[in-house]
Amino acid sequence: MPDGAAKKPSRIQTRNRRRILDAALEVFSRHGYRGATLDQIAAEAGLSKPNILYYFDGKEEIHVTLLNRLMDTWLDPLRALDPDGDPLPEILEYVRRKVGMARDLPRESRLFAGEIIQGAPRIRPHLEAGLRPLFDEKCALIGRWMDAGHLRPVDPRHLVFSIWATTQHYADFSAQVGVLLADTDAADADAEQYLVTLFTRLLEPANPQSR
Structure with a gap:
């Protein structure tokens, strides 16, 4: 092995790191950063606390590792807004992707x-x-679509905030949603349809312009 080359982790090391990170995601999403402890993470992972500290320097390193991994996934739906796409369907597909993330990645959303x-x-x-650069880029794109008459004009920044707030609510406040909705199995489909209708009515131009 060349001097300075990093040694590839063994399968056991890779598996244990994955177990620790998955356990930490559960603990952090349930208790928050301040309420979480290494003892809780170790118990959730089925490993000893010294074993946790063999792989990570402490709670903060585990938390930062999870956040770093999450950011790319979290920004993917916004990146996917296509400047050459049909504006309203592009926005509505973004809403659907965000609802899907709330459904499939609730722990990540709460983290x-x-x-x-x-x-x-x-x-x-x-x-x-x-x-910030991605947000500015996509808000500028949405603004151009509005200026061209493809979308009803609203503030693009607050539009994006509204999409985040309404979609992530279903993950971040899942306990409340579960209490208030009798049929939680139908909640995902109902939420998606409601939000698609909501943003369609908000953004559909009165006199659509051809692209």
């Missing part, structure tokens, strides 16, 4: 929300270097 509520102390560099 992200918890970090933001605390003031984003560990993820702020990602927000500034990754999210």
Whole structure:
């Protein structure tokens, strides 16, 4: 092996890191960063605390690792807005993707929300270097679509905030949603249809312009 080359982790090491991160995701999403402990993560992973510390320096490193992995996934639906696509279907597909993430990645959503509520102390560099330029780019795109008459004009920034708020509610407040909805099995489909209708009525232009 060349000097300085990193040794490839064994299958056991890879498996244990994955177990720790999955356990930590469960613990952080349930208790938040401040309420989570290494003992809880170790118990959830079925490993000893010293074993956890063999792979990670501590709770903060585990949390940052999870957040770093999450950011790419979290931004993918926004990246997917196609400048050459049909504007209203593009926005509605973005809404559908965000509903799907709330359904399929509820723990990740709560992890992200918890970090933001605390003031984003560990993820702020990602927000500034990754999210902000993408947000500005896509809001400018939506603004151009509105200026061209393809969408009813609203503030693109607050439109995106509204999509985030309404879709992620179903993950971040799942306990409340579960209490208030009698048929939780139908909740995902109902939520998607409702939000698609809501944003269609908000954005559909009175006099659509041809592209």
